[in-house]
Amino acid sequence: MIIAVDGPAASGKGTIARALAQHFGLPHLDTGLLYRAVALRVMDEELDPAREADVVAMCDFDDRLLADPRLRGDDVGKTASIVSAHPLVRAALLQRQRRFAQQPGGAVLDGRDIGTVIAPEAEVKLFVKATPTIRAQRRHAELRKGGANVSLDRVLADIRARDDRDARRSDAPMRQAADAALLDTSFLSIDAAVQKAVAMVEAAKARGGAPASTR
Ligand SMILES: Nc1ncnc2c1ncn2[C@@H]1O[C@H](COP(=O)(O)OP(=O)(O)O)[C@@H](O)[C@H]1O
Numbered sequence: 001m002i003i004a005v006d007g008p009a010a011s012g013k014g015t016i017a018r019a020l021a022q023h024f025g026l027p028h029l030d031t032g033l034l035y036r037a038v039a040l041r042v043m044d045e046e047l048d049p050a051r052e053a054d055v056v057a058m059c060d061f062d063d064r065l066l067a068d069p070r071l072r073g074d075d076v077g078k079t080a081s082i083v084s085a086h087p088l089v090r091a092a093l094l095q096r097q098r099r100f101a102q103q104p105g106g107a108v109l110d111g112r113d114i115g116t117v118i119a120p121e122a123e124v125k126l127f128v129k130a131t132p133t134i135r136a137q138r139r140h141a142e143l144r145k146g147g148a149n150v151s152l153d154r155v156l157a158d159i160r161a162r163d164d165r166d167a168r169r170s171d172a173p174m175r176q177a178a179d180a181a182l183l184d185t186s187f188l189s190i191d192a193a194v195q196k197a198v199a200m201v202e203a204a205k206a207r208g209g210a211p212a213s214t215r
Pocket residue numbers: 007008009010011012013014015016138139142185188189190191193
């Protein structure tokens with residue numbers, strides 16, 4: 001079973017995807033880390049993230065980079081959303097994600113285009129959302145916990161800018177797949193959101209297809 005979990009920054013999709021992977025005994029890939037890894041390399045090499053050809057040359061990297069704690073940084077997320085708009089960058093990372101999705105036994109992947117581009121065949125598709133203000137509060141708390149000194153206003157502005165870039169790019173824009181169920185976590189605790197997601201997957205499995213939208 002392939003479970004596709006998409007949604008904007010700090011909506012809770014990673015938390016839900018990890019919990020689903022554990023619950024259903026499936027491997028999990030946070031595809032945002034791939035774009036973050038490319039972004040980190042671009043930053044380390046002091047390249048211009050707007051120059052597609054230079055960024056493409058950074059797309060072949062070792063899996064060990066995915067464990068680098070610097071990938072979680074705010075600036076890396078911002079640069080990731082710039083490099084991810086380049087079609088050649090998306091193409092360079094496509095097969096890696098497809099291979100992961102299509103491994104025997106299934107997998108859980110979270111990102112922006114899993115249900116639409118990476119695994120349109122997924123049996124279960126969730127689109128996780130929350131209001132920009134609530135997402136900014138979550139990301140702000142996370143960044144502060146990690147020692148970053150950044151204001152809530154700045155995090156909210158960054159989240160809005162990233163939403164905009166991710167939704168407007170021409171190649172694989174962030175959007176809810178037609179057959180994806182919507183899960184709004186704005187007013188749900190982590191436990192409640194995870195419980196709801198598990199129930200949605202169970203319902204989809206019972207029906208043998210993608211779940212109907214619930215709120
Ligand atoms: N339903 C929720 N309620 C409160 N905090 C949440 C909820 N879901 C996730 N979080 C917290 O918000 C932050 C971002 O969650 P994460 O799952 O990493 O989001 P995403 O993968 O969509 O960027 C994390 O610190 C996480 O613990």
